Amino acid sequence: DAGITQSPRHKVTETGTPVTLRCHQTENHRYMYWYRQDPGHGLRLIHYSYGVKDTDKGEVSDGYSVSRSKTEDFLLTLESATSSQTSVYFCAISESTQETQYFGPGTRLLVL
Amino acid sequence: SQKIEQNSEALNIQEGKTATLTCNYTNYSPAYLQWYRQDPGRGPVFLLLIRENEKEKRKERLKVTFDTTLKQSLFHITASQPADSATYLCALDGGGSARQLTFGSGTQLTVLP
Numbered sequence: 001d002a003g004i005t006q007s008p009r010h011k012v013t014e015t016g017t018p019v020t021l022r023c024h025q026t027e028n029h030r031y032m033y034w035y036r037q038d039p040g041h042g043l044r045l046i047h048y049s050y051g052v053k054d055t056d057k058g059e060v061s062d063g064y065s066v067s068r069s070k071t072e073d074f075l076l077t078l079e080s081a082t083s084s085q086t087s088v089y090f091c092a093i094s095e096s097t098q099e100t101q102y103f104g105p106g107t108r109l110l111v112l
Numbered sequence: 113s114q115k116i117e118q119n120s121e122a123l124n125i126q127e128g129k130t131a132t133l134t135c136n137y138t139n140y141s142p143a144y145l146q147w148y149r150q151d152p153g154r155g156p157v158f159l160l161l162i163r164e165n166e167k168e169k170r171k172e173r174l175k176v177t178f179d180t181t182l183k184q185s186l187f188h189i190t191a192s193q194p195a196d197s198a199t200y201l202c203a204l205d206g207g208g209s210a211r212q213l214t215f216g217s218g219t220q221l222t223v224l225p
Contacts, residue, residue: 033212042201042217043156058212090155100146101203101213103155 003027004104006091012110019078021107023091025071031094032074033058033101034066036087043090049074050097081111114139116216118202124222125192133187133219135202140214142204145178145185150199150218159200160187192223 003026013019023032033048035058045058047066055066063085065077078085091104119134135145144163148156162169162178162185169176175188189196199220203213 035215040217043203043215045212045214048212059214092155097212100158100161101156102158106153106155 004091004093004102006089006104006107008107009105010108012112013081014112015082016080019081019109019111021076021089021091021109023074023076023104025074025093027093027102028071029093029095029102030071031097032068033092033094034064034074034076035090035092036060036085037090037106038087046076046089081109083111085109086111114214116140116202116204116214118200118216118219121217122220122222124224127193127223127225129192131189131192131196131221131223133200133202133221135185135187135216137183137204140183140204141180144205145176146203146213147174147176147185147187148201148203148215150201156201189221194223194225197222 005024007022031050034046035043036046037043044060046060046064047055047058049055049068052068067075089107092101094101115138117136125131144161146161147159149159150156160169160171160176162176164180173190177186199218201215201218203215
């Protein structure tokens with residue numbers, strides 16, 4: 001998986017609790033992305049980063065925040081988890097915006 | 113609004129035949145289009161990229177076409193094998209300042225032995 005790890009791989013949490021997912025890369029790629037994947041919707045972009053401390057919103061950013069303090073780490077935080085945020089979350093990296101994206105193994109999140 | 117459609121949620125074909133998957137889009141003018149493969153429980157894996165000025169791209173048993181007039185890409189797997197069974201996603205350059213990828217919902221291909 002191209003030097004990308006995600007943690008945790010599985011998480012069960014309760015509505016209203018904060019949750020942080022971590023993406024770590026060893027490829028030194030500039031761009032990092034967080035997607036969620038749900039049946040019937042495919043992959044939808046939540047947030048992305050184009051450098052340390054440089055982030056922007058994607059298609060479905062409400063309820064999520066991100067931080068990137070180091071090139072290798074991109075954190076996704078659900079401030080107050082809701083059942084609608086039950087999903088599989090994928091991190092991806094790329095060298096530029098017009099290049100291949102490499103995906104991590106995913107985090108399966110269940111919000112009860 | 114922008115929309116990507118991939119043909120039928122599931123496609124079953126016999127081993128050895130050619131599988132053809134379709135990706136149609138509206139209200140986009142993508143500079144490029146990519147195809148990914150996703151196996152159950154795994155992240156998508158890049159297969160091919162084709163740019164707007166290219167009509168066709170090949171890689172081993174895979175072939176992609178890109179028709180910007182029809183707003184359509186076709187993805188072909190020749191001499192299909194059961195190991196080709198997976199979900200295939202098309203992704204378009206969604207434009208904007210960062211040119212993020214926008215993904216279709218995928219077509220699940222099953223190659224029957």
